[in-house]
Amino acid sequence: MAYTSVRAGAEAIAAAERLIQSPGLENGEALLELRQVRNQFRAAVDQIMGEGGLYAPDLAALALRQAEGDMAEAAFMLRAYRSTLPRLGYAHPVRGDEMEVVRRISSAFRDIPGGQLLGRTRDYTQRLLDLDRQTANAFVAPERSENGHAPAPNGAGSWSGYAKKVSDTMRAMGLIPPLVDQTAEPDDITRHSMRFPVRRPAWLQGLARGETGALVCLAYSALRGYGGGDHGTIADLRVGDLPLRVTHPFTNQPLTIGTYRVTECEMTGREKPPATAAGNGHHQPAMYGLSYGLVFGQNERKAISMSVLDSALMAGAGGGEENPAPANDQEMVLSNTDGIESFGFVEHLKLPHFVTFGSGLQVTEQLNLAAATPANGHGPGPAEDVDDEFR
Amino acid sequence: MSAPGHTLPAAAVETAALPGYNYAFLDELSKKAIRRATLKAVAIPGYQVPFGSRELPIARGWGTGGLQLTLSLIGPGDVVKVIDQGADDSVNAVNIRRLIERTAPDVTTTTETAAATIIQSRHRIPELKLRADQIMIYQVPLPEPLRVIERREAETRRMHGEADYSRMWVALYEDIVRNGRITRAAGYPVLVHHRHIMSPSPVPRWDLPPLHMAENLSLYGAGREKRIYAIPPFTDVAPLAFDDYPFAVEAFPGRRCALCGSETTFLVPTPDEHGQSYDVCSDTDWCAANRQQKASEA
Amino acid sequence: MTALASPARSHHAAPAAETVAPGVVLAVRDMTKLYGPGCPECLRQTGPAVNRTTCPVCGTVVACAEITFDLKAGATLGIVGESGSGKTTVLRCLYGDTGPTTGVATLLTLGQPGRDLFTLDPQDRRRVRNFDIGMVYQTPRQGLRFSISAGGNVAERLLAAEWRQIKRIRDRAAELLDRMEVPLSRMDDMPANFSGGMQQRVQIAKALANEPVILLLDEMTSGLDVSVQAGVLDLVQEIQHESNIAVIVVSHDLGVIRLLSDTAMVMKNGCIVERGVTDQILEDPRHPYTQLLVSSVNS
Numbered sequence: 009m010a011y012t013s014v015r016a017g018a019e020a021i022a023a024a025e026r027l028i029q030s031p032g033l034e035n036g037e038a039l040l041e042l043r044q045v046r047n048q049f050r051a052a053v054d055q056i057m058g059e060g061g062l063y064a065p066d067l068a069a070l071a072l073r074q075a076e077g078d079m080a081e082a083a084f085m086l087r088a089y090r091s092t093l094p095r096l097g098y099a100h101p102v103r104g105d106e107m108e109v110v111r112r113i114s115s116a117f118r119d120i121p122g123g124q125l126l127g128r129t130r131d132y133t134q135r136l137l138d139l140d141r142q143t144a145n146a147f148v149a150p151e152r153s154e155n156g157h158a159p160a161p162n163g164a165g166s167w168s169g170y171a172k173k174v175s176d177t178m179r180a181m182g183l184i185p186p187l188v189d190q191t192a193e194p195d196d197i198t199r200h201s202m203r204f205p206v207r208r209p210a211w212l213q214g215l216a217r218g219e220t221g222a223l224v225c226l227a228y229s230a231l232r233g234y235g236g237g238d239h240g241t242i243a244d245l246r247v248g249d250l251p252l253r254v255t256h257p258f259t260n261q262p263l264t265i266g267t268y269r270v271t272e273c274e275m276t277g278r279e280k281p282p283a284t285a286a287g288n289g290h291h292q293p294a295m296y297g298l299s300y301g302l303v304f305g306q307n308e309r310k311a312i313s314m315s316v317l318d319s320a321l322m323a324g325a326g327g328g329e330e331n332p333a334p335a336n337d338q339e340m341v342l343s344n345t346d347g348i349e350s351f352g353f354v355e356h357l358k359l360p361h362f363v364t365f366g367s368g369l370q371v372t373e374q375l376n377l378a379a380a381t382p383a384n385g386h387g388p389g390p391a392e393d394v395d396d397e398f399r
Numbered sequence: 400m401s402a403p404g405h406t407l408p409a410a411a412v413e414t415a416a417l418p419g420y421n422y423a424f425l426d427e428l429s430k431k432a433i434r435r436a437t438l439k440a441v442a443i444p445g446y447q448v449p450f451g452s453r454e455l456p457i458a459r460g461w462g463t464g465g466l467q468l469t470l471s472l473i474g475p476g477d478v479v480k481v482i483d484q485g486a487d488d489s490v491n492a493v494n495i496r497r498l499i500e501r502t503a504p505d506v507t508t509t510t511e512t513a514a515a516t517i518i519q520s521r522h523r524i525p526e527l528k529l530r531a532d533q534i535m536i537y538q539v540p541l542p543e544p545l546r547v548i549e550r551r552e553a554e555t556r557r558m559h560g561e562a563d564y565s566r567m568w569v570a571l572y573e574d575i576v577r578n579g580r581i582t583r584a585a586g587y588p589v590l591v592h593h594r595h596i597m598s599p600s601p602v603p604r605w606d607l608p609p610l611h612m613a614e615n616l617s618l619y620g621a622g623r624e625k626r627i628y629a630i631p632p633f634t635d636v637a638p639l640a641f642d643d644y645p646f647a648v649e650a651f652p653g654r655r656c657a658l659c660g661s662e663t664t665f666l667v668p669t670p671d672e673h674g675q676s677y678d679v680c681s682d683t684d685w686c687a688a689n690r691q692q693k694a695s696e697a
Numbered sequence: 698m699t700a701l702a703s704p705a706r707s708h709h710a711a712p713a714a715e716t717v718a719p720g721v722v723l724a725v726r727d728m729t730k731l732y733g734p735g736c737p738e739c740l741r742q743t744g745p746a747v748n749r750t751t752c753p754v755c756g757t758v759v760a761c762a763e764i765t766f767d768l769k770a771g772a773t774l775g776i777v778g779e780s781g782s783g784k785t786t787v788l789r790c791l792y793g794d795t796g797p798t799t800g801v802a803t804l805l806t807l808g809q810p811g812r813d814l815f816t817l818d819p820q821d822r823r824r825v826r827n828f829d830i831g832m833v834y835q836t837p838r839q840g841l842r843f844s845i846s847a848g849g850n851v852a853e854r855l856l857a858a859e860w861r862q863i864k865r866i867r868d869r870a871a872e873l874l875d876r877m878e879v880p881l882s883r884m885d886d887m888p889a890n891f892s893g894g895m896q897q898r899v900q901i902a903k904a905l906a907n908e909p910v911i912l913l914l915d916e917m918t919s920g921l922d923v924s925v926q927a928g929v930l931d932l933v934q935e936i937q938h939e940s941n942i943a944v945i946v947v948s949h950d951l952g953v954i955r956l957l958s959d960t961a962m963v964m965k966n967g968c969i970v971e972r973g974v975t976d977q978i979l980e981d982p983r984h985p986y987t988q989l990l991v992s993s994v995n996s
């Protein structure tokens with residue numbers, strides 16, 4: 009059926025809707041329980057929450073099931089739902105070291121205060137398809153519950169679940185500049201559209217909602233030399249739960265109302281000396297910089313990419329570069345990595361364009377007509393008789 | 400435009416037809432923020448006002464800017480018409496209209512241009528002249544007319560601020576030098592109120608003359624790009640052109656609508672199975688009315 | 698323009714029109730441009746006396762410091778000085794590529810009250826740049842758009858001045874290019890395909906398109922061979938004779954300065970170290986740096 013000028017557009021839509029409402033269930037198969045989706049497709053659910061910009065595991069699972077595994081669609085549904093919710097307040101800022109950690113590594117040092125905790129990761133496993141586990145009943149449930157952070161780090165005696173930041177240690181060693189208190193309210197990119205150049209809080213928010221694949225692509229380009237320089241070193245990569253703290257509406261006291269799982273990445277790298285101070289014999293102490301990534305759920309790939317891009321954007325923030333590498337260019341990074349926007353616009357090409365196409369067709373016809381009659385063909389031609397009088 | 404109820408979100412939920420969703424989908428605070436941006440846009444004709452664009456259950460790039468304008472404005476008593484390429488029954492128009500119907504049950508929808516208080520459109524203006532009590536809302540994919548010559552937003556913003564448009568004009572000059580004419584087709588840039596260069600959204604050139612000194616308010620919404628702009632009623636709108644290379648709309652010499660016989664409307668070519676092509680009005684409502692009138696005269 | 702830091706010495710207010718000598722089109726007072734954070738020591742710790750441009754306290758580059766001069770209609774002012782002495786900075790501030798840190802530059806055009814270039818709103822500043830001042834940059838890349846034709850480059854200035862007839866625009870562009878001895882057959886070619894001398898001549902045509910009151914020429918002949926140089930200099934001289942245009946010509950080449958300018962200033966480390974009638978400066982230089990400059994040419 010033609011999709012434009014359909015006399016029965018509404019009917020066609022209704023039919024399409026009926027088709028997507030019944031996922032490919034065969035032989036009376038049961039729909040997956042949301043609990044099953046949430047627990048067995050954890051990575052997908054986490055990624056959807058991050059890109060959808062809403063921490064809601066059950067809704068993300070619902071979106072994933074409804075979208076039949078289409079991650080972009082699922083993140084989009086969550087984002088659209090989010091915009092129906094009134095913004096009633098802001099949570100209190102929390103520090104990363106308040107995190108109850110379930111996994112935590114640092115590649116900067118062999119041993120770190122608090123210790124390394126490998127936790128739940130595929131990093132050092134062999135990616136072999138479990139061909140002998142193709143049927144569900146061949147699977148044996150693990151003994152340990154996922155939240156019981158039982159194992160001790162590196163065999164160390166006690167593991168509280170909380171750990172000091174490697175960056176704090178580095179600060180104590182004088183390697184990175186002291187923290188400055190940020191009193192200015194950060195921008196809220198969901199309430200005010202970005203106007204370039206934007207400040208760091210705005211780009212961190214943009215990256216946190218960015219599409220995982222897009223961030224990986226640009227971060228990778230930076231690591232390969234398109235605007236990256238030396239690649240940084242992970243000071244702290246941790247996965248765990250942060251407290252959600254709000255002001256109690258009646259008592260006005262801070263109140264913890266829940267926790268949310270995040271991946272946090274702090275990346276350190278040698279700073280380039282500021283451009284203006286270069287080459288004038290005016291030396292500043294050599295410092296390491298710290299870049300940051302924080303995403304919902306366990307999505308280490310995205311958190312690392314975010315911190316790589318944060319570093320690249322800080323390097324590019326001075327401007328001056330006439331043709332910055334993509335990763336150094338705020339507008340390039342932030343305007344092109346939102347998955348909801350990019351997939352929407354790419355797919356809008358499916359919409360009818362016959363009016364614009366027809367209008368273009370006309371111009372083409374006229375150009376071809378003009379080309380066929382050379383007399384009034386190309387260009388207005390330069391003036392023949394140049395006036396001698398000047399000025 | 401009738402004023403939407405300023406009910407609290409919680410109370411509004413109960414009146415919505417779609418359980419769990421607010422009246423006209425967006426929460427009231429969001430609608431207010433959008434209306435504030437709209438007011439600013441009306442105050443500075445042709446200037447792109449940034450706004451905190453909300454995600455809608457319609458994909459980005461599929462009319463979310465126009466739809467946010469519509470949703471922030473509609474209230475009881477409004478009559479809404481939605482068209483895509485001039486057609487009320489184009490699937491995307493149908494889908495947008497359905498969302499409005501589902502979330503704002505006391506708003507009526509129509510296909511009849513004259514009956515509408517708000518017309519949301521993609522790529523066309525109805526052929527029928529609009530009245531002062533009607534609002535035209537355009538879906539805008541790329542609000543920045545200067546992007547074709549300058550991709551950095553900080554720079555295009557400076558250019559607008561200083562009315563530094565010579566590079567845009569040079570682009571047209573170069574077009575003429577290379578091609579003997581200005582080859583821009585749809586989305587032809589216009590100068591609004593002698594001040595801002597504006598993208599009229601990808602409407603054909605055919606639709607630009609009616610914008611000049613129009614009686615109705617025109618609102619432009621770019622959801623993905625997060626900009627709102629406007630042409631208030633009775634505003635000067637001039638397509639960029641030269642004295643000796645004047646602006647020209649699409650011409651359809653010797654062609655007429657295969658359905659209603661019209662020779663005075665914007666026609667779209669439609670190929671048939673034999674490799675031939677016939678033309679029909681892009682404005683389906685106008686075409687139907689024309690046919691009806693001819694039938695009643697006969 | 699708000700100062701990032703207050704340099705040590707005083708900051709003059711805009712000179713009232715009557716305090717300026719008759720015939721002056723541009724009165725520049727205490728124009729200072731800092732690159733960097735700036736500190737109270739910047740101006741004291743830099744300059745020819747200490748032979749430094751970078752402030753040892755805060756690392757700021759003092760690109761030009763307290764530049765003051767008058768430019769008269771029909772006159773040509775030369776600026777000489779070693780590389781990095783701030784010559785280009787002076788021109789870029791006046792043209793509006795960058796704003797000075799402090800200072801005033803009053804433009805006195807016919808029938809207009811004196812206007813301080815540095816406090817104009819951006820739209821008016823743009824108009825001054827489009828109508829009243831023309832600039833030829835040190836390198837053609839800075840002054841031309843290489844993605845549009847030579848004719849388009851000249852046309853851009855005319856379009857900025859609201860010319861809206863293609864025929865007139867092309868006639869005028871052709872007239873200017875012809876005048877600059879750029880073959881008209883190349884008018885619609887891209888400047889990237891031109892020789893360096895041709896590019897520079899297109900730049901001059903562009904700068905002159907709107908008959909500016911002031912023309913700024915930055916090392917326009919460096920990088921050109923001697924015969925092309927002579928041709929370009931002839932052109933500029935002709936323009937000077939035919940019109941009442943005021944010109945600032947920057948060059949490290951004393952020959953160019955001698956040929957084109959009536960009065961001249963010598964810059965070193967961001968400061969003016971000597972000024973006066975060009976011939977006098979060249980015959981009888983006072984400042985040791987100028988003496989060195991002149992002797993190195995004469996020897």
Ligand SMILES: Nc1ncnc2c1ncn2[C@@H]1O[C@H](COP(=O)(O)OP(=O)(O)OP(=O)(O)O)[C@@H](O)[C@H]1O
Pocket residue numbers: 284732750758759760761778779780781782783784785786787835949
């Ligand atoms: N954008 C900038 N940032 C920092 N310093 C700058 C900048 N532009 C110029 N400078 C510095 O200002 C000083 C003056 O530079 P300017 O270009 O005016 O010198 P110049 O006299 O034109 O030199 P040349 O003869 O080499 O062209 C130099 O020390 C230069 O390094």
Ligand SMILES: [Mg+2]
Pocket residue numbers: 784785786835915916
């Ligand atoms: Mg220079």
Ligand SMILES: [Zn+2]
Pocket residue numbers: 656657658659660661679680685686687689
């Ligand atoms: Zn018809």
